[in-house]
Amino acid sequence: MSLCLVQSRALLGLDAPAVTVEVHLANGLPNFMLVGLADTEVKEARERVRSALLNAGLDFPHNKRITVNLAPADLPKDGGRFDLPIALGILAASGQIDAARLAGHEFAGELSLSGELRPVRGALAVALALHASDAQAQLVLPPGSAEEAALVPGARVLRARHLLAVVRHFQPPSDDAADGEGCEPVVAATPPAATSQHPDLADVKGQAAARRALEIAAAGGHSLLLIGPPGAGKSMLAQRLAGLLPPMSVSEALESAAVASLAGRFALEHWSRRPTCAPHHSASAVALVGGGSPPRPGEISLAHHGVLFLDELPEFPRSALEALREPLESGRITIARAARRSEFPARFQLVAAMNPCPCGWLGSARACRCSPDVVARYQGRLSGPLLDRIDMTVEVPAMAAAELLDAPAGETSAAVQARCAAARERALQRQGKANQALHGEEIASHVALAPAAGEFLRLAAQRLDWSARATHRTLKVARTIADLAASASVAVVHVAEAVQYRRALPGLH
CATH class of the missing domain: 3.30.230.10 (Ribosomal Protein S5; domain 2)
Incomplete structure (x- = not known):
């Protein structure tokens, strides 16, 4: 024996x-x-x-x-x-x-x-x-x-x-x-230097407002919803967000690679490159948040420290979209089953795109074929609690052919990324985390809201009937705008710009 x-x-x-x-x-x-x-x-x-x-x-x-x-x-x-x-x-x-x-x-x-x-x-x-x-x-x-x-x-x-x-x-x-x-x-090989293989923002002509919103989102880690007619450039903008994010730290690269390894997707050449996951709108709730037996990470965990791009947002199953609520707040997903319980990190940055109506032409030069009831049902696929958790909503209008062909090349991703990295570094030195991750007392401690700016935000929240979450998220976006401007305090101009990104969906009043 x-x-x-x-x-x-x-x-x-x-x-x-x-x-x-x-x-x-x-x-x-x-x-x-x-x-x-x-x-x-x-x-x-x-x-x-x-x-x-x-x-x-x-x-x-x-x-x-x-x-x-x-x-x-x-x-x-x-x-x-x-x-x-x-x-x-x-x-x-x-x-x-x-x-x-x-x-x-x-x-x-x-x-x-x-x-x-x-x-x-x-x-x-x-x-x-x-x-x-x-x-x-x-x-x-x-x-x-x-x-x-x-x-x-x-x-x-x-x-x-x-x-x-x-x-x-x-x-x-x-x-x-x-x-x-x-x-x-x-021997611990030196990982390959991170090279940006993301599409360049210079490819996007015009769309100054959307480009500005993309820069703010990258600097502060904020979620973003792009709304516009077909062909306006929503997907082009979303696919370039990862190239604007600051370089990954060693700990972030290890966490991201570990999740990819669990799914069998890790490759050494992808080391220290922020992931971009873009699941099809037919994806189920389990595919998005993870699950199965044994539990496997979903798209939100595979996008850890990267970007989760949901194109045609209202076309996703309602159950899949509602499953995103808790991870958007906590940055983690807990999959509980009768036999076992697993937890995966999910600190992803959500960028979503949608048409304003089923035909896509509401509010554009072309005639919309949708009745108000059809528009309301289409936009109603997105619940209020989910929209409340999205920091910024931006309209991306259609561009005329002449404007598109004659417009000069835009600013490159490298130039915008440098500003985003500088703003993120200011936030890390001040509070040790990105602005989007601030919660509770941290917001009051680190935002440094000027008295006039605070009064402006109070009036805006009261007039627009915002929830407490919407008010706090607007405040965090304003803090990011101030960091991009290298301002120690949040002034009225920063709050005013943040307020305009907190708008209702077009066609709903």
Whole structure:
């Protein structure tokens, strides 16, 4: 009888709790049993591990009763990440490798039937969990996953391309078979410099008001709704917002990459580039906020520290739009199910676009075919609570052909981004966060509202019948406008500009 313990980690949202893979070999009726709240993908590891060991020329204990326990037993496990630790546990329990040498290491990797190692989801989340717990363990990961994990500062990572490479690494030094290729230490590679591959704002002709609103939104992290007829340039403007945002910090880049790794979308060339997610309007609520079994991140989490662009906003299912309410406020999404509960970050910047009516021509030079009731029903697809959480609403009018063809090229994204970054830096030095993230007492402490500006805002809120949330959001937009002007206090002119971005939808009175 023999017992071996191998360390690994599961994925639960963005967390990576530790899992101990316990392998016990005993005499008795030959069997291979796997327990510990394992999903179907994990239970299929029995066949992958058996074939991988045999095809790699290693011994599989056919005459033993094999019991594999994934502890703790109440923690859900999914995916093929436990293939490698299960195989190593069997080898160590059967005496083919030194079990003592496995101590101080954590393993994850999916095995092919030939013994090659395939990458797994969430390698960056695992490395971040080790870093947060100050653990000194060394990670052993397949190619692709190892490079991800090495991005975390201080991570100790070994890369193994085949099961035999791991076996050679953990065989006793005196063993004659310990030759050939083994595990390779992965040096923390310098991430590629972030290069802006977003469309340039200079491509947008005219639309000075919308360009100004885009700059304010980028400087303060505010949400934005663009309304205008078809072809006015709403999508062009929205697609250029990510290129105006300030560069990502290392911590922001790690968080964004970790969420992308959970979804299997991480690529090293996308490092430190703010994501832009643009789901189709047929997307469900689960696709937007996340869910499933096991829970996976949705579009709002994949847009963490980036932009979520919702084109044709009223065409989205009502349930999907209403699911955005809480994340817009909290910056996180908690997915609660009967069996498990997962939390994902969702600090995204919402930019949405819509037509004023179903035909799209309300308020433009062309005749609108929609009756007032049709317009009201169309715009009524957006609930009041959702609109109340959008900081800025801007009309994007159609441009005449002559104006479009004769207009000079606009200001480049690089020039606008420099101003946005300077304004964001002023906010960070003052309060440690972007203006949009201010809440409660922080607003009164950091906005520095001039007395005349405060009276102006009070009258505007009273006359326009704003909610407390709308008043506070207007105040935060005014603070961003003042930061762009390098003003220490918020003056009347800043509040006046912020008030005009808080308008009702066209056609509704």
